[in-house]
Amino acid sequence: MELECRHITKIFGEGSRATRAVADINFKTNEGEFLCILGPSGCGKSTLLKIIAGLLEPTDGEVIYTGNTPAGPLNSMVFQEHSVFPWMNVIDNVAFGLEMRGVSRKERYERSLEFLKRVGLAQHAMRNPHELSVGMRQRIAIARAFVNNPEILLMDEPFGSLDAQTRLILQDELLKIWIDHKKTVIFVTHDIDEAILLGDRVLVMTSVPGRIREVMTVGIDRPRDLRIESTREFIDMRMKIWNIIRIEVERSMTEDNREPES
Numbered sequence: 001m002e003l004e005c006r007h008i009t010k011i012f013g014e015g016s017r018a019t020r021a022v023a024d025i026n027f028k029t030n031e032g033e034f035l036c037i038l039g040p041s042g043c044g045k046s047t048l049l050k051i052i053a054g055l056l057e058p059t060d061g062e063v064i065y066t067g068n069t070p071a072g073p074l075n076s077m078v079f080q081e082h083s084v085f086p087w088m089n090v091i092d093n094v095a096f097g098l099e100m101r102g103v104s105r106k107e108r109y110e111r112s113l114e115f116l117k118r119v120g121l122a123q124h125a126m127r128n129p130h131e132l133s134v135g136m137r138q139r140i141a142i143a144r145a146f147v148n149n150p151e152i153l154l155m156d157e158p159f160g161s162l163d164a165q166t167r168l169i170l171q172d173e174l175l176k177i178w179i180d181h182k183k184t185v186i187f188v189t190h191d192i193d194e195a196i197l198l199g200d201r202v203l204v205m206t207s208v209p210g211r212i213r214e215v216m217t218v219g220i221d222r223p224r225d226l227r228i229e230s231t232r233e234f235i236d237m238r239m240k241i242w243n244i245i246r247i248e249v250e251r252s253m254t255e256d257n258r259e260p261e262s
Contacts (some may be wrong), residue, residue, distance in 0.1 A: 001151035039205030207252035
């Protein structure tokens, strides 16, 4: 499954209170691609992802899916804050999407247990989320996203609230699952190193209103781990992205501090 964003614009509010969150966004994914979207805080990354997910309607433009069925593509979304149901145990949380699609209890438990094993939570299948750490609860969300066998996986800064060590572990687990299943992934992040480590390409956005400033191909061989961060390729790409974002942040600060017209 591939998708294309054509001239996506989103305006919140009306009249003098209207704010353009994103403006004229255009890009197309490749089949099985891990695409990272990176940009300054508040540049509309999450808004764009919600439009792709169908959670928000664009003010203008459209999202087109290649090979789309009348019912639309099956996508799963993982948010920054884990979205587990506190009244369900771990395996029922993972199996929830399958249950909503009418999959039998036996089959959904078998499929869910497979992914719980992949994220190291099989031994906790019958526990409740409040008994687990924040990182473990985020693993539940990742397992639930993959077990639904989505055509496109949408991830909105899923590791943003985690400590550095847990973040690195989950990045590695995510890459291993993605390599095995080769789903198209659109991954929003504000972390430059994370985008380069995970992505096939990185879309760098401007400050508000968010536009695509540059599309960068990560030409570093897979599999990847932390050792690539010491390579010249990684360092050069990090600096190039950082310089773009620094310019955008400085531009937005200048505009914020501009004297209002009388």
